[in-house]
Structures are given as structure tokens and as C-alpha cells.
Amino acid sequence: MGLKEHVLYRLALTPLTLFILLTLVFFLMRVLPGDPVTMLEGKNIPEEVLARRRAELGLDKPLHVQYFNYLYSVLVKFDLGQTALERIPVSYLIATRLPATVELAIAASVVAVGLGVLLGVLSARYEESWFPQFARVYSSIVYSIPVFYLGMLLQLSLGRGAGLPTTGRLSPVNLVSLESMPVRTGFVLLDSLINGRLDIALDFLGHLALPALTLGIYLSGVFARVTYLSVSEAMTQDFTRAARARGIREWRVVTRYGFRNALIPLLTMAGLQVAALLGGAVLTETTFNWEGVGLLVYEGILKRDYAIVQGAVTIYAVLVALVSLVVDVAYAVVDPRVRY
Amino acid sequence: MRGPRGFPEWGLLVGGVITAAFLVLAVVGSSLVGERAVSSTVYVDGRAYQIPPLLPPGTTIEVGGLVLHFPLGTDQLGRDVLARVVGGARFVLTVAFFSTAISALLGTLLGLISGYIGGMLDRALSLFMDSLYAFPGLILAIAIAALLGVGVLNISLAIAVVYIPSFFRMVRGVVLSLKASPFVEAALVAGASSWSIVLKHILPNTLPQIVSLLPVTFADAIITEAGLTFLGLGIEPPTPDWGFDLNKGRQFFLAGYWWIGLFPGLMIVLSVLGFLLLGEALNDLLNPRKVEA
Numbered sequence: 139m140g141l142k143e144h145v146l147y148r149l150a151l152t153p154l155t156l157f158i159l160l161t162l163v164f165f166l167m168r169v170l171p172g173d174p175v176t177m178l179e180g181k182n183i184p185e186e187v188l189a190r191r192r193a194e195l196g197l198d199k200p201l202h203v204q205y206f207n208y209l210y211s212v213l214v215k216f217d218l219g220q221t222a223l224e225r226i227p228v229s230y231l232i233a234t235r236l237p238a239t240v241e242l243a244i245a246a247s248v249v250a251v252g253l254g255v256l257l258g259v260l261s262a263r264y265e266e267s268w269f270p271q272f273a274r275v276y277s278s279i280v281y282s283i284p285v286f287y288l289g290m291l292l293q294l295s296l297g298r299g300a301g302l303p304t305t306g307r308l309s310p311v312n313l314v315s316l317e318s319m320p321v322r323t324g325f326v327l328l329d330s331l332i333n334g335r336l337d338i339a340l341d342f343l344g345h346l347a348l349p350a351l352t353l354g355i356y357l358s359g360v361f362a363r364v365t366y367l368s369v370s371e372a373m374t375q376d377f378t379r380a381a382r383a384r385g386i387r388e389w390r391v392v393t394r395y396g397f398r399n400a401l402i403p404l405l406t407m408a409g410l411q412v413a414a415l416l417g418g419a420v421l422t423e424t425t426f427n428w429e430g431v432g433l434l435v436y437e438g439i440l441k442r443d444y445a446i447v448q449g450a451v452t453i454y455a456v457l458v459a460l461v462s463l464v465v466d467v468a469y470a471v472v473d474p475r476v477r478y
Numbered sequence: 479m480r481g482p483r484g485f486p487e488w489g490l491l492v493g494g495v496i497t498a499a500f501l502v503l504a505v506v507g508s509s510l511v512g513e514r515a516v517s518s519t520v521y522v523d524g525r526a527y528q529i530p531p532l533l534p535p536g537t538t539i540e541v542g543g544l545v546l547h548f549p550l551g552t553d554q555l556g557r558d559v560l561a562r563v564v565g566g567a568r569f570v571l572t573v574a575f576f577s578t579a580i581s582a583l584l585g586t587l588l589g590l591i592s593g594y595i596g597g598m599l600d601r602a603l604s605l606f607m608d609s610l611y612a613f614p615g616l617i618l619a620i621a622i623a624a625l626l627g628v629g630v631l632n633i634s635l636a637i638a639v640v641y642i643p644s645f646f647r648m649v650r651g652v653v654l655s656l657k658a659s660p661f662v663e664a665a666l667v668a669g670a671s672s673w674s675i676v677l678k679h680i681l682p683n684t685l686p687q688i689v690s691l692l693p694v695t696f697a698d699a700i701i702t703e704a705g706l707t708f709l710g711l712g713i714e715p716p717t718p719d720w721g722f723d724l725n726k727g728r729q730f731f732l733a734g735y736w737w738i739g740l741f742p743g744l745m746i747v748l749s750v751l752g753f754l755l756l757g758e759a760l761n762d763l764l765n766p767r768k769v770e771a
Binding site for chain 2: 155158159162163166167278279281282283284285286287290291293294297298304412413414416417418420421424425435436438439440444447448450451454455458462
């Protein structure tokens with residue numbers, strides 16, 4: 139199978155992954171105890187109203203009919219229901235919030251992998267020093283610290299101390315000028331650059347710094363560990379010994395010969411961390427008032443609007459399916475063995 | 479980042495001591511601090527006095543002739559931070575206990591059945607568990623907790639769902655590797671029923687791995703619980719809880735009243751570290767083959 143065939147094959151599999159994940163979401167939402175209608179409408183609603191709402195939402199139908207209706211409305215109509223109070227389509231709300239979550243996820247991934255690789259490579263290079271121990275302790279602490287607590291500590295230290303913005307995606311003034319831009323994609327960095335507003339782009343990056351750092355540090359521990367383990371393993375093998383014997387400098391041996399060995403384990407880890415990234419994003423967005431899907435979920439919880447929570451969970455299933463597609467394709471690009 | 483010399487031993491000791499301390503706190507903490515964790519009112523000779531909010535750590539005040547000491551200060555509602563931090567151990571650790579127990583029981587049971595019976599059932603269950611594993615755990619727990627509402631058992635159930643696949647995959651793997659082994663075949667030939675083979679011959683072999691997974695799951699459940707209550711799910715005020723307190727004190731924390739958030743957060747980190755350390759040490763001791771890798 140060539141690279142092109144592999145990508146096509148993987149693309150063809152994605153609807154199946156999505157279908158399985160949506161089935162899972164449906165199963166958990168409908169089969170567990172708890173009634174979506176009383177969650178949507180509140181507990182002190184007369185029985186007739188409850189019954190009417192149930193019929194409106196199709197919840198009076200048999201389970202398998204509900205299941206096909208759910209799949210049909212999500213996959214074909216892109217319909218995720220309406221909010222309880224204002225009756226706004228949930229899909230519209232999510233569409234306006236999705237770019238912010240993607241921005242944060244990308245930035246945090248860059249921080250996580252960058253920081254992790256740096257720590258891992260340094261640990262492998264200075265194997266005999268105190269550094270590997272330090273990196274190990276770092277990984278354990280980072281694993282044990284709730285991401286919102288880390289965020290609050292960074293808000294207090296780097297935010298209040300060093301003057302970095304601690305809340306929102308943009309300063310209020312720039313938020314207004316963003317609204318009136320002729321070309322809009324929803325991605326602030328893209329919009330501000332397309333429309334030639336470098337000042338807004340910089341303001342955005344300033345606001346992005348702390349949330350991205352928070353989520354990135356939170357995820358960096360495992361990347362440090364994976365990098366260290368694979369690089370240090372490579373450093374004991376014949377091909378690195380041969381490289382050293384040829385007089386290549388140690389740093390170059392580590393980065394050119396050892397680090398290449400870490401690429402595939404790193405990719406595997408990146409795929410496994412997608413779930414942690416999305417979950418962590420909900421808490422990070424809440425901590426920093428970052429107006430993404432995660433903050434929407436928090437608002438949904440506060441307003442007791444279950445349609446929002448349910449819609450967002452569905453969208454997260456779609457995101458998981460898409461990102462696993464990207465990771466799999468990246469696999470094939472990096473590792474020729476994948477495409478036999 | 480290999481374990482330090484003599485790791486399993488000191489890990490077991492330090493992790494065990496921290497874990498034991500938190501478990502004791504969970505059992506006696508609430509009754510130790512009593513009303514002071516939930517109320518800012520003090521009664522002296524039948525007269526009510528309000529404790530002022532946001533007192534810094536180490537403050538001593540006198541109300542109606544009574545000397546009150548606040549080593550960790552008071553929160554935005556005038557409640558003793560130390561009392562809340564100590565009292566908060568009960569809810570989170572109870573939830574972590576129940577969710578770990580539920581996920582271990584269900585995951586083990588399903589893993590045994592799925593691995594032993596095999597066939598279509600095994601494929602369907604594995605597919606289901608794999609997708610459950612791939613799904614962001616916290617988001618899943620949020621959705622379930624929002625549906626189930628407040629209460630220890632509800633939030634425990636929401637968290638348990640997240641960890642069922644870990645136990646399922648591990649137990650199923652052991653079952654598959656043991657199914658064809660001579661001692662199972664011998665039992666089969668001797669006429670043992672499927673149930674007795676699974677329960678008497680296979681289950682005991684999965685126990686070391688289950689046991690070493692328990693503390694790690696417990697630690698993770700603490701973090702997930704903190705995340706859920708931080709988002710306002712599963713708990714009813716004024717029950718003291720670390721995650722919930724962190725969210726409620728957020729604005730004041732950022733305004734410079736650092737003690738409101740610092741201490742509940744430290745409790746989460748410390749308890750999680752304790753259970754993790756215990757888990758890693760147990761894993762090294764119970765599954766020695768994995769240490770070489």
C-alpha cells in the first residue's frame with residue numbers, strides 16, 4: 139500500500155470510528171439513569187408539559203428509533219438540538235466557539251511537545267547528572283496537579299506578577315474591532331493578519347500565552363518521559379556508538395541519531411493524549427474565560443442547560459475521530475513500515 | 479528517569495504514610511472540624527458572632543471573649559480555610575473510593591467474561607471499551623454527572639465509567655494469555671465448570687495487576703472529581719470540597735487572597751502524589767518482570 143492508498147483507506151474508516159463514538163455517546167446519554175427532559179426543563183414542571191417536551195424531542199419513541207434519529211440529526215442534518223431558554227441552535231453556538239478551542243489545542247500541543255522533547259533530550263544527554271531525576275519529579279508533579287490549579291497559580295505568578303493577561307481571548311477594544319472586520323474565519327490570529335492588524339494579533343498572542351502554557355505544561359510530562367526513554371535506549375545501541383566512533387559530537391549524536399528514534403513513540407503518545415488535551419481544555423478554558431467549546435460546556439452546566447452539554451459531547455466525539463485520523467496519517471508519513 | 483535506588487521500598491513507605499494520613503483525615507476530619515468547615519458564625523453564650531472574611535493566615539481574633547486562631551486564614555465567606563481543607567477530604571476520597579471500586583468490579587467482571595467466552599461478544603465489548611477509552615474521560619464524566627445530578631453515588635458512577643476500560647483491557651489480556659495454558663486445560667479435563675475455572679484459576683492470576691492498578695486509578699479519580707466539582711457538578715454547597723472551593727474562591731484568589739486557593743489545591747496535589755507513589759511502588763513489587771523494560 140502506498141501513502142496515498144493508506145490515507146484513502148484511513149479516510150474511509152473515519153465514518154466508522156465516528157459512528158462507534160456516537161453510538162457510545164447515545165448509549166451513555168440514554169441508558170444511564172437520569173432524565174434529559176427534567177434536566178432540560180427543570181424539576182417543577184407539570185406532567186403535561188414534560189410529556190409534550192418528551193414527544194417534541196422524540197424521547198417517547200422506542201430506543202432504537204431514538205438511536206437512528208440521533209445519528210440522522212447529527213450526521214445528516216448537523217442538528218444538535220436547541221438551548222433550553224433562548225432556543226438557539228446548539229450547533230450554531232458550537233460553531234462560533236470551535237475556533238477558540240482549536241487555537242488553544244494547537245498552541246498547547248506545541249508547548250507540550252516542545253517542552254517534553256526538550257526535557258527528555260536533556261535527560262538523555264546528561265544521563266549521569268541530576269537532570270533525569272529532576273525531569274522525573276517534574277513529570278510526577280505535573281501529572282498530580284489539576285490543570286485548573288496550575289492555571290490559577292500561573293495567573294497569580296505570571297499574570298499578576300509579570301502582567302500577562304489572565305482572562306479572555308482579546309482585550310475588549312480589540313474584540314469590537316474584530317467583530318467589524320470584513321474577512322472573518324473565527325480564528326483570531328488568521329483574521330487579524332488577513333486584515334492587516336498586527337496589534338490585534340499581538341494582543342491575542344499575549345492572551346493565549348497563559349492558557350497555552352497551562353495546558354501545555356499539564357501535558358508535557360508524558361512527552362518528556364517518552365522522549366527520554368527512547369533517546370536513552372538509542373544511545374546504548376550500535377549505530378550511535380558507531381556515530382561516536384566516527385568522531386561526531388555527542389550533541390549531534392543525541393539530536394540527529396537518538397532523537398529520530400523517539401519520533402514514532404512521540405506520535406503514539408500524541409494520539410493517546412488527545413483525550414487528555416480535550417478534557418484539559420474544558421478546565422483551562424473555564425479557568426481563563428477562554429471562549430471555546432469547553433467554556434460553553436461550563437456555561438451549560440451553570441444554566442442547567444443539558445442540550446449544550448450533550449451537543450458539546452457529540453462534537454468532542456467528532457473531534458476525537460478527526461484527530462485520530464490525522465495522527466494515523468502522520469504515522470504513515472513518519473514510519474514507512476506502516477504502509478506495507 | 480529510572481527509579482531511584484531502593485525505590486519500591488521507600489516509595490511504599492512514603493506513599494503509604496501519605497495515603498494513610500489522607501484516609502484517616504477522610505474518616506475523622508469532618509467530625510474533627512465540625513461546624514467550622516461550613517459556617518462563619520460562632521456562638522458564645524447564645525450570642526452569634528460573624529467571623530470576618532478573607533483574614534490572612536495566622537490571624538488570631540477575639541469574639542465575645544473567645545480567642546479564635548486561623549492558621550490558614552478565612553475564605554470569602556468567613557469560614558476557616560483549615561477546617562474546610564481538613565473537612566474536604568471526606569467527600570473527594572469517598573467519591574474516589576466508590577468510583578475506583580465500581581470500575582474495578584465492573585471492569586474485571588466484563589474482562590473475565592469477554593476474554594473467556596470470546597467470539598462476537600468479545601469483539602463487541604472490546605470495540606465498545608476501546609472507544610470508551612479513546613473518548614476524553616473528563617468530558618464523558620461531565621456529561622454523565624450533569625445528567626445524574628448531585629450526590630456521592632451519582633458523581634462516583636460518572637467517574638467510574640471513565641476507568642472501567644483500564645480494568646477491562648488489563649483483565650481481558652491476562653485471561654487471553656492464560657486461557658490456553660496447561661493448568662487451565664488440566665482443570666477443563668478434570669471436569670471443572672467454566673465458572674470455577676474463571677474464578678478459581680484465572681481470577682487469582684489477575685489480582686497482582688488489579689491491585690497495582692487500584693492506587694493509580696484512585697489518584698486519577700481524585701483529579702477527575704476535583705475537575706467535576708470545580709465545574710460545579712456533583713456537589714451541593716456548603717459541603718467542603720477542594721475542587722469546588724478552588725472555583726468559588728477564584729476571583730478572590732486572583733485579587734491577592736492567595737490562601738483561599740493555595741491550600742485546597744495543595745491538598746489535591748499531595749493526596750494524588752501519595753497514591754501515585756504507592757501505586758508505582760506496588761507495581762514494582764507485584765509485577766517485577768515489568769521493571770526490566
